Amino acid sequence: MADREYCTFRLHDASFGIEVHQVQEVLRPQxxxxxxxxxxxxxxxxxxxxQIVTAIDLRRRLELPERPxxxxxxxxxxxxTDGEVSFLVDEIGDVVIVDEAAFETPPDTVHGVARELIVxxxxxxGRLLLVLDVLRTAQxxxxx
Amino acid sequence: MSEIDEIVGEFLVESYENxxxxxxxxxxxxxxxxxxxxLGSIFRTIHTIKGTCGFFGFSRLESVSHVAENLLGKLxxxxxxxxxxxxxxxxxxGDALRGMLADIEATGEEGEREHADLVATLExxxxxxxxxxxxxxxxxxxxxxxxxxxxGTAAQPAxxxxxAxxxxxAxxxPPAEAAAEPARPRLGEVLVEQGLATxxxxxxxxxxxxxxxxxxxxxxxxxxTNVPGDDVDLGLATQATGRSLADSSIRxxxxxxxxxxxxxxxxxLARNQIVQLVTSHQESAFASASQRLNLITTELQxxxxxxxxxxIGNVWNKLPRxxxxxxxxxxxxxxxxxxxxxxxxxxxxxxxxxxxxTHLVRNAVDHGVEPAADRLAAGKPATGRLVLxxxxxxxxxxxxxxxDGAGIDATKIKAKALERGVISAQQAGxxxxxxxxxxxxxxxxxxxxxxxxxxGRGVGMDVVRTNVERIGGTVDVHTEPGxxxxxxxxxxxxxxxxxxxxxxxxxxxYAIPQLNLLELVRLEGDQAxxxxxxxxxxxxxxxxxxxxxxxxxxxxLGTGTASRDGREVVNIVVLQADGHQFGLVxxxxxxxxxxxxxPLGSHLKDATLFAGATIMGDGRIAxxxxxxxxxxxARVVSESRERGATPGDEAVALAxxxxxxxxxxxxxxxxxxxVALSEVSRLETFQAASVEWAAGGEVVQYRDEILxxxxxxxxxxxHGGGPQRETLEVVVxxxxxxxxxxxxxxxxxxxxxxxxxxxxxxxxxxxxxxVVHGRVTDxxxxxxxxxxxxxxxxxxxxxxxx
Numbered sequence: 001m002a003d004r005e006y007c008t009f010r011l012h013d014a015s016f017g018i019e020v021h022q023v024q025e026v027l028r029p030q031x032x033x034x035x036x037x038x039x040x041x042x043x044x045x046x047x048x049x050x051q052i053v054t055a056i057d058l059r060r061r062l063e064l065p066e067r068p069x070x071x072x073x074x075x076x077x078x079x080x081t082d083g084e085v086s087f088l089v090d091e092i093g094d095v096v097i098v099d100e101a102a103f104e105t106p107p108d109t110v111h112g113v114a115r116e117l118i119v120x121x122x123x124x125x126g127r128l129l130l131v132l133d134v135l136r137t138a139q140x141x142x143x144x
Numbered sequence: 145m146s147e148i149d150e151i152v153g154e155f156l157v158e159s160y161e162n163x164x165x166x167x168x169x170x171x172x173x174x175x176x177x178x179x180x181x182x183l184g185s186i187f188r189t190i191h192t193i194k195g196t197c198g199f200f201g202f203s204r205l206e207s208v209s210h211v212a213e214n215l216l217g218k219l220x221x222x223x224x225x226x227x228x229x230x231x232x233x234x235x236x237x238g239d240a241l242r243g244m245l246a247d248i249e250a251t252g253e254e255g256e257r258e259h260a261d262l263v264a265t266l267e268x269x270x271x272x273x274x275x276x277x278x279x280x281x282x283x284x285x286x287x288x289x290x291x292x293x294x295x296g297t298a299a300q301p302a303x304x305x306x307x308a309x310x311x312x313x314a315x316x317x318p319p320a321e322a323a324a325e326p327a328r329p330r331l332g333e334v335l336v337e338q339g340l341a342t343x344x345x346x347x348x349x350x351x352x353x354x355x356x357x358x359x360x361x362x363x364x365x366x367x368x369t370n371v372p373g374d375d376v377d378l379g380l381a382t383q384a385t386g387r388s389l390a391d392s393s394i395r396x397x398x399x400x401x402x403x404x405x406x407x408x409x410x411x412x413l414a415r416n417q418i419v420q421l422v423t424s425h426q427e428s429a430f431a432s433a434s435q436r437l438n439l440i441t442t443e444l445q446x447x448x449x450x451x452x453x454x455x456i457g458n459v460w461n462k463l464p465r466x467x468x469x470x471x472x473x474x475x476x477x478x479x480x481x482x483x484x485x486x487x488x489x490x491x492x493x494x495x496x497x498x499x500x501x502t503h504l505v506r507n508a509v510d511h512g513v514e515p516a517a518d519r520l521a522a523g524k525p526a527t528g529r530l531v532l533x534x535x536x537x538x539x540x541x542x543x544x545x546x547x548d549g550a551g552i553d554a555t556k557i558k559a560k561a562l563e564r565g566v567i568s569a570q571q572a573g574x575x576x577x578x579x580x581x582x583x584x585x586x587x588x589x590x591x592x593x594x595x596x597x598x599x600g601r602g603v604g605m606d607v608v609r610t611n612v613e614r615i616g617g618t619v620d621v622h623t624e625p626g627x628x629x630x631x632x633x634x635x636x637x638x639x640x641x642x643x644x645x646x647x648x649x650x651x652x653x654y655a656i657p658q659l660n661l662l663e664l665v666r667l668e669g670d671q672a673x674x675x676x677x678x679x680x681x682x683x684x685x686x687x688x689x690x691x692x693x694x695x696x697x698x699x700x701l702g703t704g705t706a707s708r709d710g711r712e713v714v715n716i717v718v719l720q721a722d723g724h725q726f727g728l729v730x731x732x733x734x735x736x737x738x739x740x741x742x743p744l745g746s747h748l749k750d751a752t753l754f755a756g757a758t759i760m761g762d763g764r765i766a767x768x769x770x771x772x773x774x775x776x777x778a779r780v781v782s783e784s785r786e787r788g789a790t791p792g793d794e795a796v797a798l799a800x801x802x803x804x805x806x807x808x809x810x811x812x813x814x815x816x817x818x819v820a821l822s823e824v825s826r827l828e829t830f831q832a833a834s835v836e837w838a839a840g841g842e843v844v845q846y847r848d849e850i851l852x853x854x855x856x857x858x859x860x861x862x863h864g865g866g867p868q869r870e871t872l873e874v875v876v877x878x879x880x881x882x883x884x885x886x887x888x889x890x891x892x893x894x895x896x897x898x899x900x901x902x903x904x905x906x907x908x909x910x911x912x913x914x915v916v917h918g919r920v921t922d923x924x925x926x927x928x929x930x931x932x933x934x935x936x937x938x939x940x941x942x943x944x945x946x
Contacts, residue, residue, distance in 0.1 A: 033765040034652065035744075036701035038751050045744075045757060045765045050410035052757045052765060054745040082746040140747055 003100065006122075008093035008129060009076060012064040015093065017122070017129045022078050026092050029072035030055075039140045043088055046075065053077065055086040061137060063113050078134050085138045098122045098129065113141070149252075155196050156249050157395075162189040163238050163245075164461060170234055171464050177226040186234070187216045193241060202254045205244045211266040212237040218270055228472070233265050235465065398491065401451050408441075408448045409641070409740040415441040416761035449490075449641075456534045456543070457485030459498050463505050467530060470509045477527040478513050487534035489541055493635055496615045497543070500608040504545045504631050505530070507605070512547035512629050522626065524548065541637060546630040552623040554580040561586070581621050585609045616642075616659040644739045644758075646766065647717060647730040650703040653766040654730075655739050655758055656717060660771040662725060664733060665716040672714045676729075679913050679920050684902075685716060685727050691902040691913060691920065692718065693726045695778040697769075701753065721775035728774070741768065753777060807923065809916060810875070811890030812857050816921045818895075818914070819875065823926045825883065826876040827891055835872070844874075844885065851876070853885045859929045860909050860922070877926050884930050893917075 006017035007026070032044030032055060043057040055075065059067050067073060073088035105120040117137050122129040166189045169182045176182070194209035212234060218224040240259045247255030415438055422434045464480050471478040489497075513519075513528030520526055533544040554577035561567045561583045567575070585605050612619045617635035636642070636659065644655040645664075665687065667675040676683050676694055683694040694716070716727040739758040744751065752773035757765050807818040830844050835853065837843070842853040853874065874885040895916055902913050911923045 031764055033757075033767065034703075035748060035751060035754070035767065036703050037753055038748055042747055045767075047759050047763055047765050050413055050759060052742050052744065052759070054747040056747075085745070085747070 003097050006096050006098055006129065006131070007076065008096055009074070009089040010091045010093060011058055011062065011089055015124075015127050015129050016058075016089075017096070017098075017131050018076065018078060018087075018134055019131075020095060022134045024077045024079050024084060027075035027077065027086070030075055030086075041140060043073070046086055048077065048084065048086070051084070053084050053086050055088055056138065056140075057088045058137070059088075059090075061113075061141070062117065078138065080135055080138045082138070087137070096124070096129070098124070103131075152200060152248065152252075155200070156245055159193055159196075159245055160242070162192065163242055165189065166238050167235060167465050168461060170231055170238070171468055173226055174228070174231045174468075180220075183216070183220055187213070187220055190216055190237075202244070202248065204254050204258060205241065205248075208237065208240055208244070208259050208263060211263050215266050215270050224270070230269055232472075233262070233269055235469075236262055237266065396451070401448075401491075404448050405452060408445050409742075411441050412445055412641075412740060413759045413761075413763075417763055420761045445641075450488075452491045453488035453637075454491050454494050455485055456487045456489055456494065456541070457482070459494055459501060460485060460532060463502065463532065466502060466505060467509055470506055471513075471528075474510060475515060476509065476513055477516050478509050478530055479527050480530050480532070482532045484534035487536060487541060489635070490637060493615055493637075496611065497617075497633070497635060500611045500619075500633070501543065501545070503605075503608050504633070505532070508545055508547040508549070508629070508631075512549035514550050518550070522550075536637075540634050543633040543635070544630055545633075546628060548628040551625040551627055551629050552581060552584065552621070553625060557581065557583050581623060584621060585619070616657070641738055641740050643736060644768065645717065645736050646734040646760075647697070647715075648732040648734060649697045649701065649730050652703075653734065653760065653764070654697070655766050655768045656719070656728075656771065657755070657768065658736065660719045660721060662718040662720050665718060665727065667714040667716065668712065672712055675714060677920050680910070680922060684913075684920065686915065686920075687718065687727070689915065691915065692716075693778075693780050694729060695726050695774065695780060696729045697774075698731070700774055700777055719771050719775075721772045721780065724775060724780050726775060726778070726780040739766075739768070807895050807914075807916065807921075808875070809892040809895055809921070810856070810888040811892055812860070812888060816892070816916070816919055817856065817860070817888075817924055818916060818921045819886075819924045819926055821894060823877055824875055825878045828874045828876055828885070830872045830874055830885075832870050832872055846876075846883070846885070849883065851883055851885045853887050854930060855887045856924075856929070857889070859886075860924070877930065886926070886929070 005020040007020050007023045008015055008017045010016070027046075027048075030046040032046060034044045035042055041056050041060045043055045043060075046053050046055050057067070057073070059065070067088075067090060071090065073090070074092050075086040076089055076092070077084050077086045099122075102123045103120055104123065106115065106118055110118065117133055119131045119133050121131065166186055169186045169189075173179060173182045173186065190209050190213045194206055194213055197203075197206040197209065215224070215230070215234070219226060219230070224230070240257075240262055243257065244254050247253065247257075418434050419438055422431050460482055463482075467478055467480045508530050509528075513530065514522070516526040519528065529548045531544070531546045533542075533546065535542055557580045558567070558572040558575060561580070562569060562572050566583060566586050572580075585608075609619050612633055612635065615635060617633060620632045620634075621629065622632070623629040643658045645658060645661055647654050647656060665685070667685075676685050678684075679691070683696075684691045685694050686692070715730050715733050717730055717733070718725060718727050741756045742758060743756050744754060748754070753770055754767045754773070755770040756768045758768055760766050806821040808821050808824055810817045810819060828846070830846075834844050835842050836845070838850060842855075843850045844853060845851070851874075853872075873888050873891050875888060875891070876883050876885050878884075909925055909929045911925045913920055913922050915921065
């Protein structure tokens, strides 16, 4: 298998990666318009050059602790079958090329929402890069 | 393969278009069987389809069109005359061909339908009528002598004539081909049609050409006859425009237009942003450039909007056929007149009004226009007149469907509504004729004496209204007994860009489409504190004497309700949803502006409070409120459309009000309640000490009976908390010969009440509320109060007295 390129970002205290070809663009913090009575993971709407894109807070999606109020969220706009969706993350990292051999599926002890959304991890030097299932992550959880 | 698909696609589009014209042509031919040009056009349509089908190998399609062509050939050659029956069979052929084309479009195959009946009919008509024509030995009207006609041998000089005018055309084109192709009209035909030259004159000129005169027809006419030169020029001009129209238009994919429309929407927003920037930067060069951008964008927006505009005639062109078929089957004579076919509407709206309009037209023919005998008896011409009229007015399009029939009899409507249980007798009495007319839009209503297979099954008019309102339109009816009925449909020009009111709530902006907007109310000072009253916990505002339910936007959005008591100003946006009015309280009202409606993503499809979003001049997004969704959430409108959405239901509530016109005003604690005087048997005062206990409740001895007592405050959940009184004020109410006493805190007054009863929120024991002496007052449903408090005890009491 060929090497793959991942766009990396940080959430809470972990590194995550999304395959580069699924990422449309990365944006600095954008003005958000809240949507009352919407699913709680929907942080709001952003104006992407005239197109209205739903922004999903990945901390809430992955059931991580809330982002501190004074920390602005970066946008990673991904392409899904239902159009573009923006993922709100803590900070954007480098694009990394990973060795397919370093991939491992999550152990059975990983459970809950992470089990559903995390495909596996690349064992990089000194850290793990968690790979997200973009399409599933872009779907809204039913109960929230 | 794909190339073939493309060719088939072109064939389909072209054939559909030709078939639409084919229907029109047939109807024209039926009116004027001698019109050779129309017959030629019909023949060409079928011939073209037949030829192309043969090429693609669609054999069934080919065989049907072949039989039809044979029949048409006989009509053209004058062997047959056009009859109703023939026209019907040919129209049916058009439908059959359309069905087969649709099959090809859907599956690529022509389907299994053989249309054997139709083929048999077409064949029978050819023979039967041909015999009849031969027997009378008279040429049919189709064979009326016409030198420029396209039939048989007469075609030859005609071709030469047209070739002579246009020297570049092939002079020796074979006649059959010429007949089969949609040729431009011939100068001779044009001149005769416009009455500028007689047929004889043209015939003479053509004869001269046949004899070898190579000059153009026009010149010969000028020289040989007294046809004035201006007339020939006019004829030539008419002939020329026929071609230029076809050359100057192109086919464009609607998807592309939608995309362009989107991009222009973006441009409008970018323009708005720049215009806003300019106001803060006073640089003249920048300002003038942005001014030009502003103008160009506006023009571009208008231009692109225009590309999506279509004349309403595109919807109407199906209607002559509908009217013809329907009037034949009803045995009526109806003439359809269309005015303002060129009135343009956005394509999406055109699609949306197609069905409602068709229904209204069918309705007018079926119910509006009377049978010929009735019309003659009423001193009207036997043929009914149905006028379709479209025109622009105030940024909207009005469409009128007017018949000159018997009109709608309001008394009959009331009687029918009464019979169907749509309204009560009391209400029918109080209802004005105008109100009664509105009942035709109520679900489950039909005025036809006989239920026909066309309309009058009680579904329809309510659906028409629903569909028209869905696109932000309204439908209204006016009638003049004996002279006819007019339905007027008002619809917006476009849906993509709408005027909206921008309001603020909790620091966010929201857009409210102006279609839903009735008025704005601003309460200041004292009014801000007292203008909104509580009706048993439900806020209401008195708007010109009527109770308007109040909905707080921040509350419905769940964005938190800050204490409002200190506010100096209350802004109420009065909205209408589904026939119900309500007031939406917002923090502030900014302005009105044209907004570009953008859909919300699939993540928010459940967000029923919002109809979409738009981008404001500063680039921020504002959500567009869905007024119906908010009304439903706030329970102003019940969730299912059937309930509470119709005048019929309101009518029931109002009917109840009529019964309760004379009210007895009661005090309950600090509040007031009213009960219909008709429900009251007697008013009594008892000593508090005389109250005894029996069967687990309070009773008093009264007229040798034991009278159970109900404390009204407890029953409707209002606790007076006043001091224990020495006497009890009791309203005695009788149910089925038994009495029950309702204990109140005071009997205040008896009033005649004309104000309408506002429906309550459905809490038991209350009929609704009204305004008495300037105060909001609950009207009690006594029977319900009694039953609600203690049904068991009340049942006991009934046994008691027995």
